[in-house]
Amino acid sequence: MKRTIIMTIAAFAMAAFSGNEMLAQKPKVLPDHRVEFTVRAPQANRVQIDLGKQYDLTKGENGVWTVTTEPQSEGFHYYFLIVDGVKTPDPSSDPFYGCSSMASGIEIPYPEGDNRFYQQDVARGTIAQKYYYSTTDKAWRRMFVYLPAEYFTNSTAKYPVLYLMHGGGEDETGWANQGRTDIILDNLIAQGKAKPMIIAMLDGNTRDFNAELFDNCIPFVEKNFRVKTDAANRGLAGLSMGGIQTLNAVVPRPEMFGYVGIFSSGWFAQAGPMGGGDNEKMYKMLEDRKDFYNKQFKEFFFTMGGESDIAYNNCKVMRARLDKIGIKYSYFETPGGHTWPVWRESIYQFAQKIFK
Amino acid sequence: MKRTIIMTIAAFAMAAFSGNEMLAQKPKVLPDHRVEFTVRAPQANRVQIDLGKQYDLTKGENGVWTVTTEPQSEGFHYYFLIVDGVKTPDPSSDPFYGCSSMASGIEIPYPEGDNRFYQQDVARGTIAQKYYYSTTDKAWRRMFVYLPAEYFTNSTAKYPVLYLMHGGGEDETGWANQGRTDIILDNLIAQGKAKPMIIAMLDGNTRDFNAELFDNCIPFVEKNFRVKTDAANRGLAGLSMGGIQTLNAVVPRPEMFGYVGIFSSGWFAQAGPMGGGDNEKMYKMLEDRKDFYNKQFKEFFFTMGGESDIAYNNCKVMRARLDKIGIKYSYFETPGGHTWPVWRESIYQFAQKIFK
Numbered sequence: 001m002k003r004t005i006i007m008t009i010a011a012f013a014m015a016a017f018s019g020n021e022m023l024a025q026k027p028k029v030l031p032d033h034r035v036e037f038t039v040r041a042p043q044a045n046r047v048q049i050d051l052g053k054q055y056d057l058t059k060g061e062n063g064v065w066t067v068t069t070e071p072q073s074e075g076f077h078y079y080f081l082i083v084d085g086v087k088t089p090d091p092s093s094d095p096f097y098g099c100s101s102m103a104s105g106i107e108i109p110y111p112e113g114d115n116r117f118y119q120q121d122v123a124r125g126t127i128a129q130k131y132y133y134s135t136t137d138k139a140w141r142r143m144f145v146y147l148p149a150e151y152f153t154n155s156t157a158k159y160p161v162l163y164l165m166h167g168g169g170e171d172e173t174g175w176a177n178q179g180r181t182d183i184i185l186d187n188l189i190a191q192g193k194a195k196p197m198i199i200a201m202l203d204g205n206t207r208d209f210n211a212e213l214f215d216n217c218i219p220f221v222e223k224n225f226r227v228k229t230d231a232a233n234r235g236l237a238g239l240s241m242g243g244i245q246t247l248n249a250v251v252p253r254p255e256m257f258g259y260v261g262i263f264s265s266g267w268f269a270q271a272g273p274m275g276g277g278d279n280e281k282m283y284k285m286l287e288d289r290k291d292f293y294n295k296q297f298k299e300f301f302f303t304m305g306g307e308s309d310i311a312y313n314n315c316k317v318m319r320a321r322l323d324k325i326g327i328k329y330s331y332f333e334t335p336g337g338h339t340w341p342v343w344r345e346s347i348y349q350f351a352q353k354i355f356k
Numbered sequence: 357m358k359r360t361i362i363m364t365i366a367a368f369a370m371a372a373f374s375g376n377e378m379l380a381q382k383p384k385v386l387p388d389h390r391v392e393f394t395v396r397a398p399q400a401n402r403v404q405i406d407l408g409k410q411y412d413l414t415k416g417e418n419g420v421w422t423v424t425t426e427p428q429s430e431g432f433h434y435y436f437l438i439v440d441g442v443k444t445p446d447p448s449s450d451p452f453y454g455c456s457s458m459a460s461g462i463e464i465p466y467p468e469g470d471n472r473f474y475q476q477d478v479a480r481g482t483i484a485q486k487y488y489y490s491t492t493d494k495a496w497r498r499m500f501v502y503l504p505a506e507y508f509t510n511s512t513a514k515y516p517v518l519y520l521m522h523g524g525g526e527d528e529t530g531w532a533n534q535g536r537t538d539i540i541l542d543n544l545i546a547q548g549k550a551k552p553m554i555i556a557m558l559d560g561n562t563r564d565f566n567a568e569l570f571d572n573c574i575p576f577v578e579k580n581f582r583v584k585t586d587a588a589n590r591g592l593a594g595l596s597m598g599g600i601q602t603l604n605a606v607v608p609r610p611e612m613f614g615y616v617g618i619f620s621s622g623w624f625a626q627a628g629p630m631g632g633g634d635n636e637k638m639y640k641m642l643e644d645r646k647d648f649y650n651k652q653f654k655e656f657f658f659t660m661g662g663e664s665d666i667a668y669n670n671c672k673v674m675r676a677r678l679d680k681i682g683i684k685y686s687y688f689e690t691p692g693g694h695t696w697p698v699w700r701e702s703i704y705q706f707a708q709k710i711f712k
Contacts, residue, residue, distance in 0.1 A: 119496050
């Protein structure tokens with residue numbers, strides 16, 4: 001009855017929008033992890049789903065189109081709907097900012113018993129949306145700051161801070177929404193596997209990342225939250241584009257960081273705008289102060305989504321260079337390619353290694 | 357150069373998604389507030405924009421479709437893209453949850469000098485995403501909690517709390533994203549026009565709103581934040597569906613609240629699932645303890661988006677009943693209909709009247 005009432009009022013409130021129907025239903029994940037899509041589109045000539053790979057839907061009765069995809073790997077995947085060549089998000093799914101636009105996402109269940117990425121009955125932290133004025137970009141910008149559950153109840157303790165960067169085409173919401181960073185940390189902290197820490201998820205879409213990080217973000221976080229401010233209590237990590245930003249920040253300023261994470265990334269191996277001269281300067285810095293870096297970075301942690309990860313070769317070439325120089329690092333590989341399931345696993349692993 | 361690098365890496369990271377192009381550009385708001393939409397859709401037969409009213413786009417060269425709408429009122433408006441009958445959000449715009457789905461929004465500029473709804477150079481509050489376990493819905497649920505700027509710097513002060521409800525087809529993100537509640541409050545507090553307060557934006561999509569509010573949300577907020585817990589420091593307000601939820605909560609439990617806001621709402625005037633018996637019980641309660649209600653509610657505040665607001669008649673009928681009973685209330689009307697510009701104005705007005 002209550003439910004009926006809410007739907008009645010909702011319909012009433014929406015009377016302003018009328019006419020065409022939305023998609024009939026949310027995508028359905030089958031037990032074998034294939035995904036069934038159903039789209040009502042009587043007037044369309046071609047309907048596709050782009051799930052990394054594109055699938056053509058088949059038109060059935062009443063203009064309802066369907067397709068069942070191949071099995072997908074566990075965790076989060078972006079997807080798009082394509083109607084007569086126009087690629088859009090699916091209005092029946094939750095919105096995510098990714099691929100430089102609004103995108104849709106599906107969640108493939110993890111194996112029975114693997115609750116690392118699900119909300120459990122533990123004390124929950126907070127994601128605080130914080131705005132600050134950037135002197136670099138001359139604009140108000142936003143960061144998402146994870147505060148451990150005890151932050152509000154213990155009003156005097158200070159915490160270490162991990163600065164965490166999204167990938168290309170994403171923003172500060174990526175690690176919170178697609179990444180489930182708060183859930184992962186809540187679970188790890190509750191189990192005693194990770195130290196209570198603050199995680200500042202920054203917006204990496206900036207003109208000058210190092211200026212933004214060092215002149216704006218770090219001072220803002222240290223002024224507005226109860227944080228420990230020595231290098232042993234400060235980390236920087238990033239995925240893909242964010243991994244390159246991380247490398248380009250920590251190599252010139254190693255004295256600032258005790259922990260570094262590079263997920264599905266690495267300097268570009270080939271020559272071009274991202275390879276060559278600038279990277280060689282970085283390798284030179286590493287070579288010149290090899291012992292300092294090895295002592296300073298208590299963890300210099302690389303993760304990779306297997307050989308199908310588009311950053312695999314860049315990272316492999318870079319690791320060979322680091323080996324040759326004698327820079328110490330850890331390396332963790334998990335299948336899944338250049339995707340969010342790999343990056344959830346990456347933060348899950350990395351968070352257990354830092355601030356110990 | 358830096359910009360080129362970021363775009364290069366972003367393109368690299370997005371290589372997994374290929375093929376069809378996104379919309380060419382964001383909608384363009386012209387100086388007279390008409391909106392120009394441009395959609396690249398060479399294979400489509402019909403392209404429309406639904407902005408409350410539906411507009412057909414005209415196909416031009418290279419499969420680029422365009423239309424220029426009539427002038428729109430200032431502030432936020434939902435819209436959708438319709439390609440060959442399939443209604444979706446526009447991937448080139450920011451996502452909003454509204455109309456029971458992912459939706460797109462456009463923002464029409466306010467008149468020169470009216471900065472009430474724009475971020476100004478003032479101390480910024482925080483929106484904290486908080487999860488709690490609901491004993492009513494037997495599920496984890498989320499609220500968005502606005503904390504005034506001074507909350508983190510003054511670590512002992514306690515604050516009044518306004519509980520604030522979205523409309524039908526929306527959720528706890530509505531007041532934060534579409535409503536700009538944090539910006540409005542930051543500006544008002546900085547100018548001394550509103551008291552520093554906490555605003556808990558709840559998810560009203562629940563089986564039993566009163567149980568959710570009284571047994572879950574209020575105890576959670578009072579346990580997790582530094583709040584004043586007497587009725588004179590507690591308010592409840594809501595728009596549309598949320599206004600009805602508000603009425604149905606405050607009338608049976610007036611001792612809990614000092615301030616009540618009903619935006620673009622009112623009990624249904626006509627008979628049916630929302631009119632009739634239950635509402636008559638509420639009127640009876642008001643009648644039986646008229647003097648108590650008049651003393652208890654320091655503000656019983658109604659707002660309305662003019663005669664084009666779909667809730668206009670319900671509210672008018674209700675106000676006539678309240679007048680007849682002798683219940684005191686305030687009434688504020690502004691043109692704009694049943695839309696977010698009206699609700700931004702509503703919270704702007706209401707916030708200045710409460711907790712004084």
